[in-house]
Every structure is written in C-alpha cells, then in structure tokens.
Amino acid sequence: MSKRMFLAAIIVILATPVTSMAVAADIQPAIVYDLGGKFDKSFNEGVFDGASAFKKNTGIEYRDFEIQNDSQREQALRNFARRGNDPILAVGFSQAAAVEKVAKEFPTIHFAIIDSMVNQPNVQSIVFKEQEGSFVVGVLASMAAKSGKIGFVGGMDIPLIRRFACGYIQGARYANANVEVFQNMTGTTGAAWSDPVKGGELAKSQFDRGADVVYHAAGGTGIGVLQAAADANKLGIGVDSNQNHLHPGKVLTSMLKRVDVATQQTFMEARAGTWKPGLKVLGLKENGVGWALDENNKALITPTMKAAADKATADIAAGTIQVHDYMADNHCPTK
Amino acid sequence: MTPAAARELPRWATAGLLPVLNLTAAFVVSGLVVLVIGEDPLKVVRLLVWGAFGFEEAIGYTLYYATSFIFTGLAVAVAFHCGLFNIGGEGQAYIGGLGVALVCLNLDGLPFWLLAPLAIAGGALFGAAWAYVPAYLQAYRGSHVVITTIMFNFIASATMVYLLVNVMIQPGQMQPESRAFSADARMPFMHQALAGIGIDLAASPLNLSFVWALICCLLFWLFIWHTRAGYALRAVGANPTAAIYAGISPARQTMIAMLISGALAGCLGLNELMGVQHRLLLEFTGGYGFVGIAVALMGRGHPLGIVLAAILFGALYQGGAELSFELPRITRDMVVVIQGLIILFAGALEFMFLPLLTRWLIRV
Numbered sequence: 001m002s003k004r005m006f007l008a009a010i011i012v013i014l015a016t017p018v019t020s021m022a023v024a025a026d027i028q029p030a031i032v033y034d035l036g037g038k039f040d041k042s043f044n045e046g047v048f049d050g051a052s053a054f055k056k057n058t059g060i061e062y063r064d065f066e067i068q069n070d071s072q073r074e075q076a077l078r079n080f081a082r083r084g085n086d087p088i089l090a091v092g093f094s095q096a097a098a099v100e101k102v103a104k105e106f107p108t109i110h111f112a113i114i115d116s117m118v119n120q121p122n123v124q125s126i127v128f129k130e131q132e133g134s135f136v137v138g139v140l141a142s143m144a145a146k147s148g149k150i151g152f153v154g155g156m157d158i159p160l161i162r163r164f165a166c167g168y169i170q171g172a173r174y175a176n177a178n179v180e181v182f183q184n185m186t187g188t189t190g191a192a193w194s195d196p197v198k199g200g201e202l203a204k205s206q207f208d209r210g211a212d213v214v215y216h217a218a219g220g221t222g223i224g225v226l227q228a229a230a231d232a233n234k235l236g237i238g239v240d241s242n243q244n245h246l247h248p249g250k251v252l253t254s255m256l257k258r259v260d261v262a263t264q265q266t267f268m269e270a271r272a273g274t275w276k277p278g279l280k281v282l283g284l285k286e287n288g289v290g291w292a293l294d295e296n297n298k299a300l301i302t303p304t305m306k307a308a309a310d311k312a313t314a315d316i317a318a319g320t321i322q323v324h325d326y327m328a329d330n331h332c333p334t335k
Numbered sequence: 336m337t338p339a340a341a342r343e344l345p346r347w348a349t350a351g352l353l354p355v356l357n358l359t360a361a362f363v364v365s366g367l368v369v370l371v372i373g374e375d376p377l378k379v380v381r382l383l384v385w386g387a388f389g390f391e392e393a394i395g396y397t398l399y400y401a402t403s404f405i406f407t408g409l410a411v412a413v414a415f416h417c418g419l420f421n422i423g424g425e426g427q428a429y430i431g432g433l434g435v436a437l438v439c440l441n442l443d444g445l446p447f448w449l450l451a452p453l454a455i456a457g458g459a460l461f462g463a464a465w466a467y468v469p470a471y472l473q474a475y476r477g478s479h480v481v482i483t484t485i486m487f488n489f490i491a492s493a494t495m496v497y498l499l500v501n502v503m504i505q506p507g508q509m510q511p512e513s514r515a516f517s518a519d520a521r522m523p524f525m526h527q528a529l530a531g532i533g534i535d536l537a538a539s540p541l542n543l544s545f546v547w548a549l550i551c552c553l554l555f556w557l558f559i560w561h562t563r564a565g566y567a568l569r570a571v572g573a574n575p576t577a578a579i580y581a582g583i584s585p586a587r588q589t590m591i592a593m594l595i596s597g598a599l600a601g602c603l604g605l606n607e608l609m610g611v612q613h614r615l616l617l618e619f620t621g622g623y624g625f626v627g628i629a630v631a632l633m634g635r636g637h638p639l640g641i642v643l644a645a646i647l648f649g650a651l652y653q654g655g656a657e658l659s660f661e662l663p664r665i666t667r668d669m670v671v672v673i674q675g676l677i678i679l680f681a682g683a684l685e686f687m688f689l690p691l692l693t694r695w696l697i698r699v
Contacts, residue, residue, distance in 0.1 A: 037667075065660055066667045069621040071540055071611055072656055075396065079660055093510050097612075116510070158500060158511050188496035330506055 030085035031064040032076045034092030042219045042240045050263030073098035081106040087270045112266045126280045131167030131323045133255040133289030138171025141213040149180045151206030155218035156192040157185040164217035166332035182206045196224030203228035244296040254292040285317040356688045361680035365673040386657025387650035395539020401649035402606045405548040407627025408641040410600035417592035418572035423484025424600040425624025426491030427462040431601020434461030436615035443520035462601020463594040470593030474586035512616040522610040542610035552638035632682045
C-alpha cells in the first residue's frame, strides 16, 4: 500500500464518524395513524398533510404506519422506537394506553400523542379545545339562522363528539338565548364516521324541522350533511379542515382543528431541540382551533357576524368567556 | 358439504394436498398483484414469513392472533356441524367480552385460580346468552339464523357503545373504556408464566388463553365425535329429516349448537381483554368473529385443521403488519388483499383443483 493511499484510508476512517454524526443530527420522525387510516379526508389526513409539509420544508424523511387492530398500536410504536425513530407521533386518543406503556420502555425516545393525555417524562400530549372552536361557529350559526333553529350532526356517539356539540350549543345560546338546537348522532360504531347517506338523511330531517344551519362533526359522514345543506339551499358548517370549498356559498364556515400545524410544530421542535414533554393545549388562543373565512363564504358572513365571532374569539382567548368542556364531567350545562 | 369426488380420494390428498394447492395458488396471484405495484414478490414472501415466524416475539404475536381465531373458528365450526351458519360470532364475542370484563372488574379480589374459571364462565355465559335469541327464533319460529345473527351483531355493538359511553366509562376519561383490570385480574402472559419455570421467552401478547383455546379444541373433538350429544348434533346437520326419524329433535339440537357456539365465541374476551388490553374497550373484537368463518371453512370443521388455519391467519396478520412496516409501499390495504385472496382460494374456490387432482391421482 502506498503512503498516499494509506493516508487516504486514515482520512476516510477518521471522517466516517463525522459524517454519520451529521446524519444522526437529523431527526427521524415516525407516525402511527389511528384506525381511520392515513387518507380519511379529515383527522388522520391532517397529520399526514402536516408531515408532508414538514418533509417538503426540511427535506427530512419520515416513516408512518397504519394500524389494523388495537394490539398493533403498541407493536408499531415499539417497532419504531427500536429502530431509533425519534420523535414518534401517535395519532388519536385511542393510542394513549399504548404510548404510556412504550414510552416507559424507551425513556430516551420522544413520543407525542394527539387528542389525549399521557403523563410520562418523555411524552408530549397535544389536545385541542374543540369546544372553543365549536362555540364560535355556534355563534355564527345562531346569527345566520333566520328561523331561530339550527342543527348538529355528530359521527360516532362518544364524549369527544359530545364535546363539539356542547360547545356549539353554548355558542348558539350565547348569541341567541332562544335558539332551538336539533342534535343527532349518526351511529354508535366506527362505521358512523363514513356514512354520508345517513348523514344526509339526518341533516334533511333537521332542515325539514326548520333548521337553517347544520354543523357536522362526523368525518366522512359530514360530506353528506354538507351535500344535503346545498341541495336544500340551506347552510352547512364543516369541521376539522376547511371544507368551505366543497359547496361554495352553501357552507357557512368550517371549524378548524389544526392537527397539521400541531404535527409540523412538534417535529420542528424536535429538530430545533426545543421539544418539551407535557401537556400542550391548543385552543383559540394558540390558533389550534378556529373558524374559516375565505372567498367561498365571504358573502355569507356579514360584518356584524364577523364582529360577533371575533369578539367571542377574543373573549374566550382572554378567559372572559369560559366554554364548558363536556369531557370534564360528562355533562353539558345547556341542552 | 363435500362433493362426491372428494370421497374417492385418499384423505391425505383432500386434507393435505388440496389446501396446499389452494394456498399456493393464492400466493401466486398475490405475487402478481405485488409485482404490479412494483415490489419484489419473493422479498415480500420472505418478509411475511420472517415477520410471522422469524423471531420469538413474532411467533408470540402470531400465536396470540391464532388464539382469537381458534375461539371464533371453533364457534363457527360447531354450528356448521349442526347445519347452521352462525355469522354472529362477532356480536357473541363482543358481549362475551362484557361478561369477562364484569368478572374481572367486580371480583378482582379473588385469587387467580378462582377468578380465571369465573372469567371463562362469564365470557361463555354472556356469549351463549347472546346466541340464545337467534337460536330460539331459528329453532321454534323458523327465522333464519344468518339474518338474525347478523342483526344481533349490530345490537351488540350498539349495546356496548351505550354501556361504555354512558355507564362503564371512567369519568374524565377521553376514551370510552372501563377502568383497567387490577393486576391479579389479568391473564398472565406466556413469557411471564414460563419464566416461572425457567423458560425464557421474548415479551409478546401471547397469554395463557392460548392454553384454554387448545383445551377447547380437545373438548370440541371429544364432544363432536365421541359423545351421543355430538352425534345427535351431526345427525341434524347431515339430514334433519332423518334425525327426526331417529328421534332427535332438530330444534333442540339447534339450541345446543348455537349456545355452544356463542360460548366459544365469548371466550375471545379472555384473550383480548383479560390477556392483552386489560380493560373493556370498544371494537376489541376487530372482525375476528368474521375471520372465524374462514378459519372454520379452511380447517374443515376439525379442531386440528382449525388450529392450523388459525395459525395461518395469525401469521398473515402478524407477518402482514411487519410487511407493511418494512415496505411502506405495501399498505395495510394491500395486506387485506392478500388475506382476501387466501380466503377466496381456500374458502370459496375450495374444490377448484379437485377435478384436476382426481384426474392426476387416478392416472398415477
């Protein structure tokens, strides 16, 4: 071996750890989606969008996994942790028990969970105050309804969805104490998230009873609700992502739940080294929830309505208005 | 249930060679699908097998899934032997789980050796109770059991949601689920149980329910082929008119078969709730009740066949999960396609290769 080659070899050997360290400095995020799957047009897809945006902005690849049954939650989290993926984001409240267990097994890895709370030193819990966003769209619905009657169509009948309904009713009553609210849940099983036909029927029956505006918190089922509103020449309200564009002029507004922002944020924090464990509550104040105003619904929102919504938003953010959280005591103060 | 041609062939051909041929055909077609989406089929098969049997934890997961499939497979099979098609395994397992959970939540002060039989009894009793109404309607009112059991799946689902959302939920909890079972009301994991006698295993959800599943297989075999009651049950399944002539009441046998079927399905909760999740939660049955139909068909209603078919499906579940984990291009839906093809070839097209096989064997 010539001297020069020997030197080159030494340089290569010395340089190797340096380059691998540079690679290791990049985070390797991973996502475990909930049963709904990556492309559910709502909640999980919001996370996917956030992760895609993160990838686009930073060029950092991420891995993800769609579970098929409950026992795969733990398995998937553990698989990612074992391969050194960090941070690991678990989507949906159903993952709480699995995250708690796996986070204990891998104390050096950072976990995040959306929509639930896990008290571990290496877990960030991201929850949204859906009741606050729902309150504001409730105010708008109440003001837009000339008949004084509004409706709500939920997906699966679980506390989380009752929290949407409860916030909505509080907002509606805040704007008009005499407003009449019709409430329906689509079903009691997971199928209730993807039944647009039944959603449409429920909305239709509410319109027949005189409702002018119907808000849905029903995932894929809501597509039918918004369609029924457009067909009946009434108004619908979208949820989770901005659904104003689905039927321009027929969707009053959308209650935004910014899971995409939350996803991107937690990955960015991990990258920058500012990631912190603990509870992260995203409400109106933190821009975690909100309502959508764009060219599709500009004509529907009068200046008075906008002012009222902005005032409610500001008051909730400031704490002057306390929106009751259904899940705090499984009870809604107003019916 | 078996075509005449099958009876002319030796048993090793119908029970051994035919399923292997069906499986191979299913894998070949799956391989073509894999090829179309641009992955290497051989690599996929290798990952699938490695993911299911390649390491201790994987085997544990495979057998854990198999445990659930054995329960539901036996449940469907016992009804088959009586000529009944019980599609309600899912609902019976769901309500059976409620029975298991009620025992675990309310009697958790008891020692395990007393609690375990009570939990088994709870699951079996609730599962059987859920099968009772469709069974009665079939036996004495002639309402077809296929329709009523499907309907009962929905009623079970709605009942459980009501109970979990309104009654059994822990206040302040996000998830509609009961409180966790206390430590002494949990089925020991296999790796814990075997560590006690000095055998070291990797941690996996496989638990002692597996042993109970195997005992159920043995009891099933004894009952169906070695008791008078089992004979009466099969007699009704083979020919109800002849059974009446022999003094056997088809209505009574229908009741017996469906109650046993419901009880077996109800045991699913032992594995899923008492064994792994340690609390009552929504949709823990995960469609296993329906997979049981495929398992029973593929296992030809025999416990040995059911165990093998259950392990095959367990391997597909576990291997499939590892596969979609390793190769992101193979999504979970792709894994369902492979499972579907196997059900298609092994279940629906069960005897497709039979004429071919008969001709070939006769020539040899």
